[in-house]
Amino acid sequence: MAIPMENVEEMTASIFEKDLLTAQDNTESRNPVVETSEFAYRTTDLVQIDDVGVKHAAKHIRQKLLVESYTPRTWRTHPLHICPSEPYNPEDHFTKSVLDWIFLISCLNFSFWSEKEGRPDRYGVEWRAGWDSDEKKVWTGYWSLVASLDRALEEDIPIADPQFYSSETLCPDSLIEHVFRKAHQSTEQIPLLRERIAVLREVGFILCNGFAGSFKGFLDEFQRQHDGQGASLDLVKMVTQTFPSFRDEVYYEGTKVCLWKRAQILVAETWAAFYPPSPSCPHPIFPGSRGPEIRRLTMFADYRVPQILHHLHIIAYPSSLLQKLHSHAPLSPGSKEELSLRSASIVAVERVREEILRLIKEEGGDSDAASTAGAVSSVLIDFYLWDLAKKIESGEERIEGIQTADVVPIHRTRSIWY
8 A cells, every 4th residue: 555655755765775686686586476376376275276277278368369469569459558659769758658658557557346347337437439539438447547547648637747646736636536537427436546646646756756757767777777687577576666556465374475466567568568560679678688578477466367267267266255256245455365366366377378388389389489579478368368358248259169167256355456
C-alpha cells in the first residue's frame, strides 16, 4: 500500500546507496517470482497443476500463437494503445510521453472486477472504440482504465505526466475523480479510487524527486547503474525496490513470496510497445549484449488468467475452493486460497512454456532461439491467455480440439496488487 510522503524521499535516496539485488551481476540467477512461487505452490497444496492438461493445452496454445501470428508486435494492434514512433528516437518528446503513459497504466492496473459482473450498470467508461474511430463505446474491466486515461489526454488533461499528477495543486483529487468518471448507465464508481490516488501521488513524488520527473528518467538511471547492460528482470527488481506500491510480496509460513504482478507487467508492456520491427534488431530499451531476456519473466498473477488456466485443465481446484468461488466469497489478500491460486498459476504457465519449447525441439526447431527472442515466453503466453479469457467471457470465442472445464467465477480479492 502507499507509504507516507515524508518517508519517500529518505527511501528514494537509499536506493542509490546500495546494490539493487544483483545490479551489477550479469550471471543468470533464478527469478525470485518462480522460486518463491514454487515454494508457495507446494506449501499451500490447494490448487493443483494437471500435467496431462499442461501437455494438451501447450500444444493448443502453440498452434494458436502460430495461426494467429501472436507476437510481441501484437501489442501495437490494440485500439486503445498509444504506439511509439518508429524508428526509436530517445530524444523525441513523444517517446517520453508513451513511456509515461505505459508506466501510469501499470501503476493503476489493479482491481477491476465488479459485484455487478455481466450487468450493464457495472462500472464502465464511455469513450471512442479506438484512437482511429469516431464510434463511442463503453469500456469495462481493465480497458476502462486505459479508456479513462486516453479520454483525459484527448481532453488536454496531462494525466500521464508525473509532474502533473504528483501535484495536489495542479491535479487535485477532484480532477482525478473526473478522469475516472463513470458512463451514464453505471451505478458504481471505479474500485479503490482513494488507493489509486495515493499510488499516483507516491510514484509521481518518487519520479520527480529522483528520476527527472519521468519514467524515461528512471530507465536512463537504470541503464546507467547497469552500464547499459540491464535486462528485463534487473528492471523488475529496481521497480520493486524503488516504488513501495509495486512491492507485491507476502510472507507465508515465514518465507517471503514475491509475486510482482504489476512490476513485471510494466516491464513486459514496455518491452512489447517498443519491440522492434525485426527480432534481429536490438531492443531500444534493452540495448545491452544480453538483450531483454524476457524469458526470465513470469506470467502476471491476477484473477483472470487462473480462470482460463482452469478452463483449459491446466490447473485443478479442490471442491472447497470451488464452493467459495461459486458463492463469490471474498478471498483475503495473502490468504492460503489466494496465494495458492496465484502461485499455482505462475508455476503452471512456466510448465506450459517449457512444454512448448520441448515440442519445438522435438520437431527439429530451434527452441533456444524461440526462447531468447521472446517468441515463446511466459509473458507472451500470459498476453494470449488474458485476451482469450476476455473473448470467452464475451462469447467471441470457444475452445475447440481439447477438453475443457466449465468456466468458474474469478476469485474476488480487493487489493492494489492486481
